[in-house]
Amino acid sequence: MTRPSRLHVPHPPARPGDRPDFGYLVTSPAGAVPRPEPLARLAEIEPLATSLVRVIDDDHRAKGPWQPRLSAEELRTGLRYMLLTRAYDDRMLRVQRQGKISFYMKSTGEEAVSIAAAMALRPGDMLFPSYRTQGLHIARGSNTVDLMCQCLSNTRDMCKGRQMPVFYHSRARKIFSVSGNVATQFPQAVGWAMAAAIKGEDDVAAAWIGEGSSAEADFHYAVTFGAVYKAPVILNVVNNQWAISTFQGFAGGEQRSFAARGPGYGIAGIRVDGNDFLAVYAVTQWAAERARRGGGATLVELVTYRAAAHSTSDDPARYRPKEEAEAWPLGDPIERLKQHLIGLGEWSQERHDRLVAELDAQVAAAWEEAIGYGTMTEGPQLDPNLMFEDVFKELPPHLAKQRAQMLSERD
Amino acid sequence: MTRPSRLHVPHPPARPGDRPDFGYLVTSPAGAVPRPEPLARLAEIEPLATSLVRVIDDDHRAKGPWQPRLSAEELRTGLRYMLLTRAYDDRMLRVQRQGKISFYMKSTGEEAVSIAAAMALRPGDMLFPSYRTQGLHIARGSNTVDLMCQCLSNTRDMCKGRQMPVFYHSRARKIFSVSGNVATQFPQAVGWAMAAAIKGEDDVAAAWIGEGSSAEADFHYAVTFGAVYKAPVILNVVNNQWAISTFQGFAGGEQRSFAARGPGYGIAGIRVDGNDFLAVYAVTQWAAERARRGGGATLVELVTYRAAAHSTSDDPARYRPKEEAEAWPLGDPIERLKQHLIGLGEWSQERHDRLVAELDAQVAAAWEEAIGYGTMTEGPQLDPNLMFEDVFKELPPHLAKQRAQMLSERD
Amino acid sequence: MAQMNIVQALNSAMDVMLGRDPSVIIMGEDVGYFGGVFRATDGLQKKYGEHRVLDTPIAEGGIVGTAVGMGVNGLRPVVEIQFADYIYPAVDQIISECARLRYRSGGDFWAPITIRAPCGGGIRGGQTHSQSPEGIFTHVAGLKVVMPSNPYDAKGLLISAIQDDDPVVFFEPKRIYNGPFDGDHDKPAVPWRTHPKGEVPEGYYTVPLGKAEIVRPGDEVTVLTYGTMVHVAAAAVREQQVDAEIIDVRSFIPLDVDTICESVKRTGRCVIVHEATRFSGFGAELCATVQEECFWTLEAPIERVCGWDTPYPHAFEWEYFPGQKRIRAALRRVMEAGR
Amino acid sequence: MAQMNIVQALNSAMDVMLGRDPSVIIMGEDVGYFGGVFRATDGLQKKYGEHRVLDTPIAEGGIVGTAVGMGVNGLRPVVEIQFADYIYPAVDQIISECARLRYRSGGDFWAPITIRAPCGGGIRGGQTHSQSPEGIFTHVAGLKVVMPSNPYDAKGLLISAIQDDDPVVFFEPKRIYNGPFDGDHDKPAVPWRTHPKGEVPEGYYTVPLGKAEIVRPGDEVTVLTYGTMVHVAAAAVREQQVDAEIIDVRSFIPLDVDTICESVKRTGRCVIVHEATRFSGFGAELCATVQEECFWTLEAPIERVCGWDTPYPHAFEWEYFPGQKRIRAALRRVMEAGR
Ligand SMILES: Cc1ncc(C[n+]2csc(CCOP(=O)(O)OP(=O)(O)O)c2C)c(N)n1
Ligand SMILES: Cc1ncc(C[n+]2csc(CCOP(=O)(O)OP(=O)(O)O)c2C)c(N)n1
Ligand SMILES: [Mg+2]
């Protein structure tokens, strides 16, 4: 009767050549999921971990208790930021293809994840980004010229030429440095939040990692420490269905939602439509209030889709159907907010087209300015001496010696 | 309205001088928790993660669907193994106090965790022990002389003098080597189970870690890989309330049971009375059947109490009330099985006393034999050349050279 | 014989071993359906099935931890760490478990695991895609550590590593995956086709662990190097017109002290070249060993030419890289010393 | 002035800094209510409260990871790793994050963390309670690494480490927590009371990072050592009746090359002693540096006396430990060489 167990190997619903199939995706109708008080008990919150918080319905109307009730002006700002992020991404991909920068990573289709969250938080709140949350910089007003200069490793590069493209940071805007090692920022955000609580400040921390990265130890550290100390932190897992070539089932998404791990550890967990600007805004606002008022950490799973390649080194056609992005059931975050605004009578196709053109021009101008500060091959170049700085706060003798040697021996 | 969050610091219910208080402990009446089919769906199993599977009630009668229906002979065998484990622990503590061995760790009060589980598994199943599951060796018939020789690092030491006391192993009995780095055996057990599944064999793996150790990365790796590949493995978290001086709240036990993390990751999770021999046996049997039949991994939380000091280097009087052990609501596993057997008319105080005396004598005789193979100070000694063996399968040149130097330069 | 680059040679080694030994399995991030971000496992899952070539969660520690258990259960896992820069989460399982298991269990348990890790820079990878952490692992008792410098060795050494019953950390200099690189990044890339070591047998063969190779015999100075730097050093020696003996160390543990010291005793001079940072890098051990064994024949201080003691920068890659110019300067100093 | 052992000196250092700087916090396993398994934080939680002295989950990687975030938010976490043998789970956060943060962010972010880790053997701890992994961390650009050998330095160096804005890994030779140890395990233990360095100021003072100390001036041979071995080497030198200059290296990064090389240039001979395994241990870097800087004055090969390249065994502790006998044999060889 007992037949030997066999190794279970998760399979994505579709590979190249197959018809896209998102039958596995569990959704809830817009407005259907109740909104408990931010300080509600875990038992009341637990259902949110397996349902899907959605606000904008298929007719682009806002529905239900999670409506953030934003002004038309705020909504247009969100739309502008998302469009700017997309325009920026498109431009940077092009210049990478032209060999002007060494590498790039787009966030196409996931813009709401960063923009809505950043808008729902306070300026004092600290953000711990992943490499795919450039929208956080856009929403907090980082100048696209500065972001481009980082990608160019030029004389205005905030990283002084040390990092690959997209590893931005901004101390002034309280956006942490992106790490090349995935997920390390998760426990760091918890520690930052613990420090805020220790100091009696009411700022919260928020961090973003991909669903694939949630398999790293740092996920477990973050949720455990977050639960133990009730740290005021929002732990966002961006489930865009893919981790390079491996689909979310290989991170454990096949059996249960990622949000469900929250209640499993004794913290709040919410699964939200990551392509629904209003839902992401509302959930972030809820989690931030819970954190600020002593309710502790929340694990948020943002359900979205990585519409672009993993990076400029990747070719998704090798491992998933080309048509998958169009087949994604939760649509496009920009299109959905745009239609919602139009439905409200607060936006129009004409204004939209004008805005897109304006932002494209703005990004083009930014690029022209950025390359003026040098590219890796032309124009002003960074001083190689910078290579030895910031390893330590002060230059130690052995590095001073090596720097001198470098200057004497270089071609 | 929003007051700044403060860092939450878990507190044990009682510190030295306070009255013991286990009010935090969630229990269920014996027999009250339903027993789903081993291959039941997660939704049906989920309630088991927060209730407490118990079989032996306060009047020592077996109750409910989890009764393993063991013969009186099997029960007496379990009682004997538990008593032998305790006699062994007591003796080894004494000889450590006499300076005969360098270190020791008792499992007093937790004997059922190892004995019942080992008896419920098949000889082909692989066990990945912690340093507090010496009962696994007792139940699988390891000779106490061999265990003592390991603790003595003598000429019969299975570890060839390389390990501290209690870091046993037995290839013949399929009991893995205890690691000094807590929790590392958890993903190893999953890997062993994956290999069994890959080879189409129906052996399962079982691993034990303490609740405190569950904060390590390896817990997360084990549960994640276990869930992704549906590995035939039983992951036991022994929640004995304390991790050296830190109580289980510091591992996340304050907010939620440890078993609840199972369903959080999409695998079965069961919380069981670790001092109830019948319950531990039944739950292990259930999880093993689930694993063997392709149902995948189960996370088992065994609720017990560390009645002894953490180790011979520890003094619990510094951090918890002396009376806590007696106040433990789930009693003592040996006393409970004994009374159950007596209630069945299958055991008596007289037979019990005789058995205790017999086992004490057996352990005393074993000790006499063990020291005959040498202690660290007297009798035959291990050949120091062994220090250089098994670093690699074959001795490489640099170690041959060092070994020669050692022999020429030692005092 | 066939023409292979290093990626193809590695692929061929795994193909051969998967075919010869049913206990061999491949696991890692994106190694299955996709065939690996560097294509090293391309086609293997299709050929040997999903139970022999496994995609894994993104958890290096979990990959090695489960591999240890598989090894204990009779399999021979070949693990890919996507970049050597990401091996750190696995360090506890590698050092505390893989490396110690046989010893701590009195020889009763072991895990014959091979851990592949692409390393090195010169690919615009910045500080988290360019590291050469081999030095750290050479300090761990119980590990074998190797790094090939060409397709022939890559295949032969990988087969030896997979067959070995001890854990082996196998570093792959990714800058030369597709062709030898002499350090001049302005020159067009050269394919392995143009290099004798690009000739690789299609079938089974081994290059033993623990043996260094003299890639250029010479009498004036010994150059100890490995990986990408073998080719950079060779170019520098050509330019410098010095009769240097270039030794590709290849195997760090076990280390071929005999070949190394026989050479230095002959030449009396030694330059050590690696891409990893200098301070406490593997070059320090090479320098210490040579100094101890060859002291009386040394005519000049041993020099180390290494990466600077900073993270690997994105913009200053070529100022960081220990290129021909720096190697030649060291050769000049060592040749002139004491003259 | 007061009499302190190393544990008391460390406790005093943390006490002083908790008192002077509200941003200093202590965290680790069992460090709070209990005061640490070695008692180093005894009484500090009672004195400064639960928000300054934190018990943590058993997760070294999580402890360092959260400490990084605290550091970024203006605190100065002092982290205790219960045993250096258990630092490996934290290696990714230490190397990829602590050490690189300032560099990768162009100097805009940093985490001023001190990581305390009791290390070394001779306490019957077996292979997982006896390790000396300092060598691994000395290969990491961006870390400072130190190890004191007595109570006075322990307190002064720890205060410097806590004040330092760079991450510091602070190794503590636990064999000499309670008293100097000359390597003769049969002799009764000696308390720090009997040692001048057991005299420790109660208040604030510092011992700078980056400075070695000459603990015994001499002219015939230079002994480079640190931690427990400083005392074992001193005893060996006394026995051997050689006029050795013994240098307590103390600070590995930054390394006090001047003091070291000035001495070797004077003596012309050098013996390096540490408890860590030999191959690629920190002694290799010391040997390579001395060889490079002092080549022309060296009259004998530099010798390394280290732990064997095996895990630290339980039963053969004293055959493993690089004791007086082995140090004296090395001194003899080095003194006779070339004579
Ligand atoms: C520790 C570590 N391991 C592996 C990698 C290589 N890597 C970079 S991104 C990535 C996939 C991450 O996928 P996911 O977390 O889902 O984020 P997404 O790219 O989908 O936004 C991998 C494996 C890394 N950067 N760091
Ligand atoms: C990686 C690692 N960190 C820390 C330690 C030190 N240590 C040994 S046992 C222990 C407590 C473990 O408690 P728990 O997991 O609850 O097991 P219990 O002792 O209660 O059986 C600690 C912190 C260790 N052995 N390994
Ligand atoms: Mg993803």
Ligand SMILES: [Mg+2]
């Ligand atoms: Mg415990």
